[in-house]
Amino acid sequence: xxxxxxxxxxxxxxxxxVGLPIGHAMLASSVFYLLLQGQDMSIAFEQxxxxxxxxxxxLAIPLFIFAADLMNVGSLSDKLxxxxxxxxxxxxxxxxxxxxxxxxxxxxxSGSAIADAVGMGRIIINxxxxxxxxxxxxxxxxxxxSAIIGPIIPPSIPMVLFALVSDTSIGFLFLGGVAPGLxxxxxxxxxxxxxxxxxxxxxxxxxxxxxxxxxxxRAVPALLMPVILLVGIYGGxxxxxxxxxxxxxxxxxxxTVFYRSVSLRKAYETVRQSAKSxxxxxxxxxxxxxxxxxxxxxxxxxVIRDFLGDTELTRITFLLMVNALLLVLGCLLEAxxxxxxxxxxxxxxxxxxxVDPVHFGVIVVVNxxxxxxxxxxxLLLFVVSSITRSPxxxxxxxxxxxxxxxxxxxxxxxxxxxxxxxxxxxxxYKG
Numbered sequence: 206x207x208x209x210x211x212x213x214x215x216x217x218x219x220x221x222x223v224g225l226p227i228g229h230a231m232l233a234s235s236v237f238y239l240l241l242q243g244q245d246m247s248i249a250f251e252q253x254x255x256x257x258x259x260x261x262x263x264l265a266i267p268l269f270i271f272a273a274d275l276m277n278v279g280s281l282s283d284k285l286x287x288x289x290x291x292x293x294x295x296x297x298x299x300x301x302x303x304x305x306x307x308x309x310x311x312x313x314x315s316g317s318a319i320a321d322a323v324g325m326g327r328i329i330i331n332x333x334x335x336x337x338x339x340x341x342x343x344x345x346x347x348x349x350x351s352a353i354i355g356p357i358i359p360p361s362i363p364m365v366l367f368a369l370v371s372d373t374s375i376g377f378l379f380l381g382g383v384a385p386g387l388x389x390x391x392x393x394x395x396x397x398x399x400x401x402x403x404x405x406x407x408x409x410x411x412x413x414x415x416x417x418x419x420x421x422x423r424a425v426p427a428l429l430m431p432v433i434l435l436v437g438i439y440g441g442x443x444x445x446x447x448x449x450x451x452x453x454x455x456x457x458x459x460x461t462v463f464y465r466s467v468s469l470r471k472a473y474e475t476v477r478q479s480a481k482s483x484x485x486x487x488x489x490x491x492x493x494x495x496x497x498x499x500x501x502x503x504x505x506x507x508v509i510r511d512f513l514g515d516t517e518l519t520r521i522t523f524l525l526m527v528n529a530l531l532l533v534l535g536c537l538l539e540a541x542x543x544x545x546x547x548x549x550x551x552x553x554x555x556x557x558x559x560v561d562p563v564h565f566g567v568i569v570v571v572n573x574x575x576x577x578x579x580x581x582x583x584l585l586l587f588v589v590s591s592i593t594r595s596p597x598x599x600x601x602x603x604x605x606x607x608x609x610x611x612x613x614x615x616x617x618x619x620x621x622x623x624x625x626x627x628x629x630x631x632x633x634y635k636g
Contacts (some may be wrong), residue, residue: 209238209241209275210238210244210505212237212238212241213235213237213238213499214234216230216233216234217230217231217234218467226488226489227492227542228485228488228490228491228492228493228542229488230492231492231493231495231496231499231542231546232249232488232491232492235498236249236495237494238430239425239499240514241596248498249495249498250495252494253491253492253494253495255494256490256491256494257490257494259368261444262365262368262445263365263369263490264376264446264450265360265362265365265375265445265446265448265449265481266362266365266449266483266486267479267480268446268449268450268452268453269360269362269365269449269452270362270479270482270483271453271456271475271479272430272449272452272456274456274475274479274482274521275456275457275475276427276456278471278475280476283328284423284424284427284464285310285424286307286328286329286332287342287423287424288310288420288423288424289310290303290304290412291352291412291416291417291421292306293306295408295409295411295412296398296408297402297406297407297408298397298398298401298402298406299408299409300329300333300339301331301339301343301347301401301406302398303329303332303346303398304326304329304348304351305347305351305354305393305394305397306390307329307351308326308351308352308354308406309351309354309358309386310356310389310428313380318355318356318574318577322435322592326348326351326589326592327592329344329348330589330592330593335539338406338407340595340599341593341594342448342595342599342600342602342603343400343406343603344593345589345590345592345595345600345603346600346601346604346607347602347603348587348592349577349578349583349586349589349607349609350393350578350604350607350608352585352612353389353574353575353578353585353611354386354389354390355568355574356570356574357382357386357389357571357574358382358383358386358387359379359382359434359435359438360434360449361379361382361570362381362486363541363544363570363573363574364467364570365445365547366380366490366541366544367548367569367570369490369499369545370544370545370548370549371548372564373562373563373566374634376438376439376445376632377563377636378563378566378567379438379629380439380629380632380634381563381564381566381567381625381626381629382567382570382625383628384624384625384627384628385567385571385614385618385624385625387616388617388618389571389611391616392610392611392613392627393610394609396606399606400603402459413578418529426459426463426464430452430456430459433451433455434448434452437451438459439632456629486541489541489542489545490541493542493545496546497546497549506549506550506551506553506554507550507553509553509554512552518554518558519558520558520559520560521619521620523555523558524565525619527551527569528572528619530547531547531569531576532572532575532576534547534576535572535573535576535579536579536580536581538576539584540576540584544569544570544573552565554591561622561626561636562578563629563634563636564622564625564636567618567625568625571614571615571618575611575612575615578604578607578608579608580601580604586600586604602604621628
């Protein structure tokens with residue numbers, strides 16, 4: 206690797222530390238690298254435009270973002286929350302269970318941890334802290350922990366990005382995330398039960414059984430969305446990108462026609478908000494595409510593969526090393542940046558060691574999602590703390606047991622490959 210590459214990496218770190226968005230930092234540093242190398246600087250923009258406009262897969266991202274934003278402004282979240290309260294709210298720490306189950310269901314629609322925390326999370330936090338039932342810091346902690354599940358269960362924006370850099374089937378990646386997401390949900394609910402007993406959190410008044418059919422019926426249009434997505438993708442009716450378009454259309458129709466909760470003005474504001482979010486993700490992808498060209502020129506993946514090959518790593522040792530590295534990086538870097546920049550460096554080594562790409566993709570996504578809630582810079586920490594107005598240190602104190610059990614779940618997913626691959630294999634995956 207050349208000294209110009211070292212300068213480029215140092216420039217990315219320096220500009221990011223002073224507050225420049227990581228996408229801008231990567232793009233500017235990549236152009237500077239080409240200048241130092243005496244190459245045509247327009248190559249960076251050529252790579253950026255070719256990657257953005259030549260990938261059909263990327264169209265799924267703005268569509269999933271739009272669907273999630275529609276659910277947040279419409280009544281879909283409220284109906285789902287009522288259903289979850291009727292289902293699991295009657296147990297000790299019931300609102301904590303509602304938090305986790307609502308994230309499991311909501312994740313089948315949005316594919317975004319931040320959308321889950323800001324939308325459904327805001328509502329459940331208000332319920333948990335009403336009348337002092339739960340401390341705001343605990344409500345924020347379990348909201349951050351449960352929001353992590355969102356991008357693990359399909360649909361998943363991070364898995365779309367992994368498919369982009371690895372050329373892995375999105376459909377099989379989505380299927381691979383189902384069992385790990387459910388396992389993490391069960392672990393979080395077990396930890397919530399334990400915390401509820403220790404701190405004597407309240408038992409909610411149970412919803413009468415005679416009301417359950419009506420609550421379920423009102424929630425059916427919202428509950429049908431993940432069913433439509435999965436049937437469309439795995440029934441061979443739609444591609445994942447077409448399924449994302451169908452999800453956005455369905456969310457719009459249900460919010461405006463069935464629930465009548467989104468006016469034209471709200472719909473316009475939702476489109477604007479979705480466009481802003483998409484632009485942010487798009488610029489990050491653009492910067493990563495330009496920097497990945499630099500990484501390819503410097504043959505960084507091959508250098509790392511040869512280095513690791515000389516150390517005679519086994520498959521399990523490699524996965525443990527990647528887990529440790531990504532958990533540390535997750536504390537410091539944005540999840541999508543890790544997926545777009547760091548992960549491609551390790552892909553050649555993973556392939557050489559015989560690591561299944563779907564298994565590897567799920568491990569990577571779980572890692573990066575845990576990073577969203579990991580101190581000191583996990584983005585979800587700041588999101589939930591701004592909602593609860595609780596000190597971050599208090600939120601972190603309540604969050605640590607949840608992080609510990611999720612890392613235990615990550616270990617299960619890493620060592621037991623069949624937990625990830627049994628469902629994709631059921632649908633014809635040959636890995």
